[in-house]
Amino acid sequence: MAKRNYNVFFHLHTVSGIIISAALFIIFFCGAFALIKDEITAWEKGENVDMEIASDVDYDRAMQTLEQEGLNLSGRDIRMIPPDVKQKMFVGLTGSKAKTASDEDKIATYYNLHTRKYELSTYYEFYSIGELIYRLHFFHQIPTYGIFIAGFIAFFFLLAIVSGIIIHWKKIVSNFYVFRPKAKLKTIWTDAHTALGVIGLPFQFMFALTSCFLCLSALVLLPINYVYNGDQEAALSELRPMQKTYEWEAETIKNIPSLNDLVEKTEAKWPDFEPAQVYIKNYGGTNMKFQIDGLLNPKEAFLGHGRIVYDVMTNTITEEKNPEDPGYAEVVEVAIRRLHFGDFGGLALKIIYFALAIITCFVILSGVLIWLEARDKKHIADKKRKFNRGLGYFYISVCMSLYPITALGMLVAKSLPRSLDLSRQYILYALFFIGWLLFTLIFSLRKNNYITTKYTLILGSIFGIFVPIVNGIVSGNWIWTMYQQNQTAILFVDLFWIVVSLISFGILMRMKKPV
Incomplete structure (x- = not known):
C-alpha cells in the first residue's frame, strides 16, 4: 500500500475511533447487560418464573381482559408480542377506525398483559433497571434523536473496523501472537488492542452492521419512497407486510369466533412454528383479520x-407465507435482528455475546490509551498535551464509572418496596445518571487513570457481590432456593454477578501501579 493511502486509513481509523470512543463504550457495555434485561426484570420482581410459550397464550381471555378494563376494541388494530421471561405480553392498540368511535377511542395506547394472571398493567407500572440499561444502549433517553445518534456511532465504528483491517492487514496474523508485557506502555496497549481486536472482529463487524440497519432504517426508507412515488403504504406492504392495514367496513353483528382455535389450526399446520408477533386487524369488524407472524x-x-392471515368471520386463510420457503426481503431483517439480539441460542449464547461485548469495551479503552501515549511526547506543545490528558481522564472516567453505578443500580432497584412502583423510573433515573455523573467528575478531577480503574473495579466488585445477598434478604430468593425450584432466570442473575465480581477481583490482584 502506498504510504499516502496508509496514512489516510490510519488517520481515519484513529480519528473515527477517538470521536466515538466513550459513546461506543456505553453502547457495548449497556448492550452486554441488555442481553439479560428480561432476566434482570424477573430477578427484580422476585416472582417465580413459569414460562408460557406463545402458542399456549389464551388470546380470547386476553381480549376479554382488555374489554373488562373498559377499553373499546371495536375498529382497532391490535399487536401482541408473546411473553418472555417477564411473563408479560406486550399489547399495542391503534386508534379505532370506526366512524362512530369517540375521541378517546381514537387514541393509540399500549399495555403489558400478565399471561398467567391475565392482569393488565401500563409500561411504567414497574420500570426495571434492566429496561433503563437497555434503553441507554441506544440512547433512548435523548428524545427523538438518540437512536439516530447511536446509528451514526455504529456507522463510524464500521469505518474504524474497516480502516483498522486495511492498515493491519499485512501483519494481522503475525501481530496477533505478539505480546510484550515488559515493553513500554504504548507497546503493551498496542499488543492487547490488536490481539483482542482480532478475536472480537467478526462480532464487532456484525454488531456495527446490524446496528446501522436497526437504528438508521428510517433514513434508509426515505429514498425508497421515491420508487413508490411517495406511497408509503405500498412501500411498507412490500418491505414489512406484517404491518399491512385494512379499510374498516362495518361492525359485525355476530359473536366473534374463538381466536384460540385459529392458533391451534396454525399449530396443526406447522408443528415447529413459533408465533413471534400476533395481530388482530379491524377488531369486531366484518372484515376482521387474525394474523400470526x-x-x-x-x-x-x-x-x-x-x-398466516385468517379472515376471522369466515374462518378462511386469506394469506399464507410458508416458513419453509421464507423468501428474501423479510429474511434479511429477521437475520439482522436475530444476530443482533442473540435470541436464538438461549443463555449460553448470551454469555458468549456478553464476553465478546466486554472484550470490545477493552479494545475501545486500549485504543484511547494508545492515542494518549502517542500524544504525550515532549515535542508536542504543553497546551495540547494537557488537553489530551484531560480528555483521556474524562473518557476513562465516563467508561469505567458505568460498572459501579450499574451494580449499585441493581442493589437499589431490588431494595425499592413495591409501594414505590409508580416512582421507580424517577428514582432509578436519578440514582443512575446523577451517580454516574458524580463518579465521572470525582475520577476525572483525580487525574489518574490507574486510580480510576482500580477504584471503579473495587466498587463494582463489592456492589456486585452483594447482589445475590440483597436478593436473598429482600425476597427470600437465595441461590440454593432458586436452584431447588429450578428458577433459572433469577438464579442466573445472581450467579452472573458473582462471576463478574470474582473476575474483577482477579484483575485487581494482577494490576500493577505504573512506574
Missing part, C-alpha cells in the same frame, strides 16, 4: 420466517 424453531431453521 413467526419463526420455525431455531433447531429446525435459523431463518424459517412465516405468516
